[in-house]
Amino acid sequence: MSNTTQAWQDIEPLLSVQQLSKFYAPGKGCGDVSFDLYPGEVLGIVGESGSGKSTLLNSLSARLAPDSGKVIYRSEQFGELDLYAGEESLRRQLMRSEWGIVHQHAADGLRMNVSAGANIGERLMAVGERHYGDIRARAEQWLQAVEIDASRIDDKPGQFSGGMQQRLQIARNLVTHPRLIFMDEPTGGLDVSVQARLLDLLRTLVAQLGLSVIIVTHDLAVARLLAHRLMVMRRGEVVESGLTDQVLDDPQHPYTQLLVSSILQN
Amino acid sequence: MIRRAILKAVAIPGYQVPFGGREMPLPHGWGTGGMQVTASVIGTEDRLKVIDQGADDTTNAISIRRFFARTTGVETTEKTADATLIQTRHRVPERPLENGQILIYQVPVPEPLRFIEARDSETRKMHALREYGAMQVKLYEDVARFGHIATSYDYPVMVNGRYMMTPSPIPKFDNPKLDRMPALQLFGAGFEKRIYAVPPYTEVKSLDFDDHPFEVQQWEGNCEICGSDHSFLDEVITDDAGSKMFVCSDTDYCRERLEAQSAVAEEVAL
Numbered sequence: 001m002s003n004t005t006q007a008w009q010d011i012e013p014l015l016s017v018q019q020l021s022k023f024y025a026p027g028k029g030c031g032d033v034s035f036d037l038y039p040g041e042v043l044g045i046v047g048e049s050g051s052g053k054s055t056l057l058n059s060l061s062a063r064l065a066p067d068s069g070k071v072i073y074r075s076e077q078f079g080e081l082d083l084y085a086g087e088e089s090l091r092r093q094l095m096r097s098e099w100g101i102v103h104q105h106a107a108d109g110l111r112m113n114v115s116a117g118a119n120i121g122e123r124l125m126a127v128g129e130r131h132y133g134d135i136r137a138r139a140e141q142w143l144q145a146v147e148i149d150a151s152r153i154d155d156k157p158g159q160f161s162g163g164m165q166q167r168l169q170i171a172r173n174l175v176t177h178p179r180l181i182f183m184d185e186p187t188g189g190l191d192v193s194v195q196a197r198l199l200d201l202l203r204t205l206v207a208q209l210g211l212s213v214i215i216v217t218h219d220l221a222v223a224r225l226l227a228h229r230l231m232v233m234r235r236g237e238v239v240e241s242g243l244t245d246q247v248l249d250d251p252q253h254p255y256t257q258l259l260v261s262s263i264l265q266n
Numbered sequence: 267m268i269r270r271a272i273l274k275a276v277a278i279p280g281y282q283v284p285f286g287g288r289e290m291p292l293p294h295g296w297g298t299g300g301m302q303v304t305a306s307v308i309g310t311e312d313r314l315k316v317i318d319q320g321a322d323d324t325t326n327a328i329s330i331r332r333f334f335a336r337t338t339g340v341e342t343t344e345k346t347a348d349a350t351l352i353q354t355r356h357r358v359p360e361r362p363l364e365n366g367q368i369l370i371y372q373v374p375v376p377e378p379l380r381f382i383e384a385r386d387s388e389t390r391k392m393h394a395l396r397e398y399g400a401m402q403v404k405l406y407e408d409v410a411r412f413g414h415i416a417t418s419y420d421y422p423v424m425v426n427g428r429y430m431m432t433p434s435p436i437p438k439f440d441n442p443k444l445d446r447m448p449a450l451q452l453f454g455a456g457f458e459k460r461i462y463a464v465p466p467y468t469e470v471k472s473l474d475f476d477d478h479p480f481e482v483q484q485w486e487g488n489c490e491i492c493g494s495d496h497s498f499l500d501e502v503i504t505d506d507a508g509s510k511m512f513v514c515s516d517t518d519y520c521r522e523r524l525e526a527q528s529a530v531a532e533e534v535a536l
Contacts, residue, residue: 089395096399111382111403117410118403125406126399132409132475154410 012074014039014180014212015060020069022059023236030056030236033069039179042206042213044227044244046220046259052236053216054184060214061101061182062091076179096126100173104185106165109172110157116143116168117153123176142171146201163194167201174205183215187222199225220263224248232256268306268461272452275463280425281393282376287459297330297355298456300372304334304353307368307452313341315349320357320498320515327355346518356419358440360497360519363449365466371434373455376462378422378432398430401473409478418483424471425464433470439482439498444470489514492523 013036023029030052037043045053058064060071062083071083076098083091095101103109110119120139121129129135140150146167148160157165166186173181186202187195203226206213217223223230224244231241232253240253251257271285290298308314314334318327322344330353331342343349346359353370363369379389382400392400401422408416421438425431433444434453444451444464451464464470474480488495490511497519499512514520 088391092395092397114382114403114407115410118406121406122399122403125402126397128399130402130474130476132406133477135406136410 011038013037014041014074015214016070016072017060018070018072020056020059020066020071022055022064022066024055027235028052030059030233033231033238035231035238035241037180037212037214039212040210041229042211042215042227044223044230045214045216045233046218046223046230047233048218048259051233053218053233055236056233057182057184057214057216061099062095063101073180096123097176098179100170100176100178100181102166102169102173102181102183102186104188106157106162106169109169110165112157115154115156116148116160119157119168119172120175123172127176138175142175143168145174145205146171147197161194163190163198166190166198170202170205174209177209178211180212180214183213185217185219186215187217187219195222202226220248220260232259268302271461272303272306272463275452275461276450276465278429279464279468280429280431280462282460282462285459285461287456290456294457295374297326297353297372299454299459299461300353300355300370300456301330301333301454302456303370303452303454303461304351305338307370308334308338308340308351310338310340312350313343313348315343315346315352315518316354317352317357317359317516317518318355319500320359321517323517344518345522346516356435356437357498357515358436358443360514360516361522362443363447365448367449369447369449369451371436371451371453373432373434373453373460374457375420376432376453376455376458376460378430393429396428398424401430402475405473405475405478409475415474415478415480421480422473424473426468427471430473431462431464431470437483437498438472438480441470441472441480442482446470485512487512489520492520492527494520494523 015037017033017035020033021031023031033056045056047053059066065084073081073083075081117136117139120142121135124135124138140153143150143153148164148167157168160168187198190198199222215226227244230244230247231238234255240247240256247256248260251260268285271283275283288302290301292298316327316331318324321327334340335342346361351368355372377389379392379401382403383389405415419437420432420435421441423431423433423441433441446467446469448466450466453462472480485499489497489499491513494514497514497516500515501510502513503510
């Protein structure tokens with residue numbers, strides 16, 4: 001066995017999900033989901049509306065307690081954690097330091113009544129930063145990193161376009177250098193050219209920062225562009241999973257075949 | 267029951283204790299929270315002083331003072347030094363308070379985090395888990411917009427290094443007086459039905475940034491009645507032509523200084 005293979009096998013997963021289930025009613029929610037997410041990996045969750053994608057994402061990101069199953073996260077600060085066995089304060093602490101959550105609607109993830117700079121600075125202040133000059137400098141840096149002009153730092157998110165709001169939301173999450181980002185339809189509601197730019201930016205940031213990402217989307221094009229691995233969900237169950245190219249080019253499950261054939265091919 | 271809430275509040279400095287607010291013979295916003303606290307701690311031996319924006323002679327102060335004089339029969343006073351209980355709206359007396367005195371604040375909005383988080387369930391959780399980063403956002407916005415921390419009243423403080431508290435809308439000029447004050451401070455919010463407290467000699471620290479430290483207001487002139495250069499001044503319009511003067515907002519303090527000055531003047535004349 002070569003050294004690289006050995007090293008690869010030694011890497012522990014960042015997130016281990018074991019038989020996670022959350023049902024609101026029979027057939028509504030998600031059931032019996034298990035997978036491992038490794039550092040630097042992008043996992044796409046695809047499926048039709050109501051297939052349980054968002055429920056799964058909420059359960060994974062410590063915002064919705066599951067009915068059964070476990071989510072184990074290997075934290076930098078706290079070591080190995082069973083998310084729902086621990087204190088809520090711990091989960092909330094993770095959420096504003098090692099994790100990022102990008103919502104479909106920017107208004108859910110941003111504070112619309114304070115400036116862009118304050119939106120980015122909030123997480124820094126939440127983890128104890130108390131130097132105004134530093135906070136502002138980092139906010140400017142991050143605005144530029146997501147291709148927003150630094151002169152817009154004192155504008156409120158309401159004055160931004162939809163695409164800019166989405167990028168601001170990403171900057172707000174990345175400022176504390178999280179290791180794991182959860183995204184729920186980050187490109188939903190954006191026009192095609194803006195979508196393309198956002199995806200391009202996301203792909204660059206993910207590669208640069210070595211982020212692990214779990215991205216929920218119903219758009220297979222987004223999944224193909226960003227995700228290394230895919231999970232296909234239907235009626236609350238994972239029907240197929242594997243490498244993105246493999247799943248999209250050689251779908252095995254009838255539902256995946258239907259899903260793949262439903263998009264226009266060129 | 268209000269006394270029980272007060273005991274709890276004193277035991278957990280800065281923590282907002284909910285209580286069953288009573289029907290009061292005046293509307294919310296007129297000092298019902300402060301009056302309920304005063305009514306529950308007042309005893310026959312007490313001497314009561316009531317101030318409104320520092321003044322003993324405004325309508326609200328006079329009415330509340332007369333109400334307690336009539337219903338409880340306690341002595342009332344305008345002198346800060348003589349009072350055992352002081353109910354106040356929006357000011358802390360200039361004369362340092364002593365151990366044994368009780369200062370009771372009327373509070374309109376007890377929740378410091380309200381502006382950033384509208385949900386009560388969420389603000390309670392933020393207090394419980396000590397998640398106060400969001401409060402700093404307010405100060406950040408001030409500096410970004412005005413170049414300095416422009417919040418001048420109701421300035422947020424940390425009590426005993428644990429709970430964040432709104433010191434009722436006193437000017438931030440008064441914030442340093444709260445820190446390690448020898449007197450007991452009680453806060454009553456009638457509308458939101460919350461009581462909180464700062465026990466004697468408790469640390470009260472105003473929030474700030476490392477590079478924008480906490481500062482109090484300053485005035486260019488002195489009080490035009492007593493000449494004080496270190497008290498909180500009110501701007502008073504004196505006629506229709508726009509004339510104005512700056513005078514001490516604490517009327518008792520101003521009067522005391524004036525009496526002391528005239529006593530000295532008399533001595534010199536003799």
